Amino acid sequence: MRTAAIDFESYYDGELNIKEMGQWHYLRDPRGEIYMVSIVGEGLEPYCGPVKNAPWDRINGWRWVAHNYSFDGECVAALGDRIKARPAEYFCTANLAAFLGSPRDLEGASHHLLNKEISKDPRKKMKGQKWSEVENTEFACEMQRYALDDSYSCLELYDKYQDKMPEIEKALSRHTIQMAWRGFAVDRDRVDEGIRKLGQIKWESEQKLPWFEDGGVVLSVKNFRSECVKAGIPYPESLSEDSEECAAWEEKYGNQVPWVGAMRDWRKSNSYLVKMKVLRSRIRPDGTVAYGLKYFGAHTGRFSGDSRLNVQNLPREPHYGVDLRSCIVPRPGKKFIICDLSQIEPRVLAWLCGNHGLLDAVREGYAIYEAFAITANLWKGEKGTLKKSNPKLYHLAKAMVLGLGYGAGAKKFSYLAKTSYGIDMDETEASRVVTMYRSKNPKVVGFWRQLETAFRQSKDDGVYEIQLPSWRTLRYRNIRTQNIGREKPGYTAQVVMGAPHINFYGGILCNNTVQATARDVMAECILRLEKAGLPLVLHVHDEAVVEVDADVTPKDVEQLMSVTPDWLEGCPVAAEAVEADKYVK
DNA sequence: GCTACGAGCGCC
DNA sequence: AAAGGGCGCTCGTAGC
Numbered sequence: 001m002r003t004a005a006i007d008f009e010s011y012y013d014g015e016l017n018i019k020e021m022g023q024w025h026y027l028r029d030p031r032g033e034i035y036m037v038s039i040v041g042e043g044l045e046p047y048c049g050p051v052k053n054a055p056w057d058r059i060n061g062w063r064w065v066a067h068n069y070s071f072d073g074e075c076v077a078a079l080g081d082r083i084k085a086r087p088a089e090y091f092c093t094a095n096l097a098a099f100l101g102s103p104r105d106l107e108g109a110s111h112h113l114l115n116k117e118i119s120k121d122p123r124k125k126m127k128g129q130k131w132s133e134v135e136n137t138e139f140a141c142e143m144q145r146y147a148l149d150d151s152y153s154c155l156e157l158y159d160k161y162q163d164k165m166p167e168i169e170k171a172l173s174r175h176t177i178q179m180a181w182r183g184f185a186v187d188r189d190r191v192d193e194g195i196r197k198l199g200q201i202k203w204e205s206e207q208k209l210p211w212f213e214d215g216g217v218v219l220s221v222k223n224f225r226s227e228c229v230k231a232g233i234p235y236p237e238s239l240s241e242d243s244e245e246c247a248a249w250e251e252k253y254g255n256q257v258p259w260v261g262a263m264r265d266w267r268k269s270n271s272y273l274v275k276m277k278v279l280r281s282r283i284r285p286d287g288t289v290a291y292g293l294k295y296f297g298a299h300t301g302r303f304s305g306d307s308r309l310n311v312q313n314l315p316r317e318p319h320y321g322v323d324l325r326s327c328i329v330p331r332p333g334k335k336f337i338i339c340d341l342s343q344i345e346p347r348v349l350a351w352l353c354g355n356h357g358l359l360d361a362v363r364e365g366y367a368i369y370e371a372f373a374i375t376a377n378l379w380k381g382e383k384g385t386l387k388k389s390n391p392k393l394y395h396l397a398k399a400m401v402l403g404l405g406y407g408a409g410a411k412k413f414s415y416l417a418k419t420s421y422g423i424d425m426d427e428t429e430a431s432r433v434v435t436m437y438r439s440k441n442p443k444v445v446g447f448w449r450q451l452e453t454a455f456r457q458s459k460d461d462g463v464y465e466i467q468l469p470s471w472r473t474l475r476y477r478n479i480r481t482q483n484i485g486r487e488k489p490g491y492t493a494q495v496v497m498g499a500p501h502i503n504f505y506g507g508i509l510c511n512n513t514v515q516a517t518a519r520d521v522m523a524e525c526i527l528r529l530e531k532a533g534l535p536l537v538l539h540v541h542d543e544a545v546v547e548v549d550a551d552v553t554p555k556d557v558e559q560l561m562s563v564t565p566d567w568l569e570g571c572p573v574a575a576e577a578v579e580a581d582k583y584v585k
Numbered sequence: 586g587c588t589a590c591g592a593g594c595g596c597c
Numbered sequence: 598a599a600a601g602g603g604c605g606c607t608c609g610t611a612g613c
Contacts, residue, residue, distance in 0.1 A: 219608055221592085240593055267593070271607055297604070304604050313596035313605065406601035416601080490600085503600080511602040541597045
């Protein structure tokens with residue numbers, strides 16, 4: 001199959017742009033225009049000019065490649081009949097770049113992967129300018145050269161590196177683009193109701209802040225502090241929810257001056273409100289919303305949210321009487337089945353460390369936290385009874401399994417135990433628990449040490465690679481000892497080419513390995529579900545939401561997800577599904 | 586006016 | 598020697 005690189009250029013300004021409007025609405029706004037397309041390909045006369053004169057007939061049925069195909073593919077869709085050609089398949093070189101550990105953007109990818117400098121200046125200069133304003137000028141020629149150059153770089157990335165991307169990753173890249181285009185249906189009434197309620201909370205919070213009346217900025221720490229000084233009371237350093245100092249301050253002064261609570265309510269209600277407004281503004285005529293999702297957004301390979309509507313961090317619980325998740329609903333005649341991989345990370349950690357005892361107990365039917373309690377000699381009992389018989393121990397075991405596997409110390413653990421698992425524990429107590437965990441899990445500790453030792457051997461700007469059990473490798477580049485953000489030097493590396501250095505040690509390397517492996521388990525699940533004809537509307541790390549006909553059951557989905565990959569032989573993989581007429585936690 | 590960064594907080 | 602990790606978004610502020 002022959003390959004062409006395509007790159008559309010479109011008008012944008014401060015209001016009319018993708019980030020504000022989302023791709024779909026941006027490309028269909030009557031104020032906008034797609035004024036140029038550049039196309040290059042082997043044996044093809046390079047083209048750069050208006051869409052209507054492009055050699056579409058020549059590249060019909062070819063493979064079309066673009067840097068951020070989600071955008072260029074949506075251009076093709078938005079232009080509809082005006083392009084009388086379609087690709088046989090498509091490929092995104094931005095996703096390829098991310099997979100390779102390069103920056104995603106074309107400038108960074110060209111620099112690191114092609115050793116070629118390109119400039120985005122011409123495009124920036126086009127901000128706020130219509131093509132008709134610059135046509136027939138010197139700058140227009142520059143812009144054309146720029147657009148053509150982008151297509152050349154894109155094609156070069158494809159030619160040089162596409163074979164470095166395994167088929168499964170290519171499929172995931174395409175799937176991510178497709179799924180986000182498809183989007184989900186939205187319950188508009190619920191959105192409107194939510195916007196009304198949240199607006200009310202926001203307004204009420206404002207009324208509680210004396211500096212708001214004078215036109216002061218609500219969340220300004222400066223304003224807050226000077227108001228405290230005026231009132232003759234001290235102020236806490238941090239206003240955060242989990243600051244003990246702040247909690248104590250609120251206990252003492254909160255009734256007298258309800259400012260901290262009001263600021264917090266304002267911040268939260270406003271952020272949910274913005275989210276809801278974005279959601280509403282992105283509803284398409286058919287009642288569905290497309291969203292952005294970055295394939296390989298994290299260096300571990302996890303997907304990440306994008307363009308103001310991040311579907312991966314919607315609040316689990318209703319706040320202020322508003323449930324954001326429930327605004328996402330199945331299309332008419334369909335239902336959702338929401339399925340989670342059961343404790344995938346701790347299971348993968350146990351597998352990687354060779355903790356067979358723990359995995360055997362899980363396979364026998366113990367919950368992993370029970371299994372941990374058994375193997376640590378903390379408990380003996382029947383399957384599934386720990387939570388009821390000793391809830392305190394159950395929660396502690398859970399906190400230990402989820403909190404201590406990656407090297408957390410006493411301070412962090414006491415914080416995690418309190419904020420995530422409702423266990424009140426001082427640092428001395430936490431320190432004992434940490435020591436106990438490490439002594440009873442020599443394999444985990446050994447795994448940290450092994451990774452750290454190998455990592456450190458690559459210092460002096462070397463590269464350290466962790467071969468995952470799957471088809472992937474984690475790469476840490478330019479390993480050095482230096483101090484960033486601390487007094488003493490630590491071992492640092494880059495996880496994205498040219499990006500800032502990050503501190504690494506055994507616990508983090510272990511975490512990265514586990515997270516990446518769990519991602520690959522999920523990756524196979526995603527493609528397996530689609531292959532079985534169950535389309536996903538979204539996925540969040542270890543959770544998939546499929547939109548299906550009435551005859552599909554949660555058990556069907558569980559079965560498709562509960563598959564141990566060949567390369568993870570011996571690790572029990574399980575899943576739990578529920579069906580719903582809306583997105584629920 | 587734009588960009589960068591920290592605080593704070595949402596998720597897994 | 599000791600160190601949980603991975604993200605994105607909003608707002609406010611500082612610096613260019």
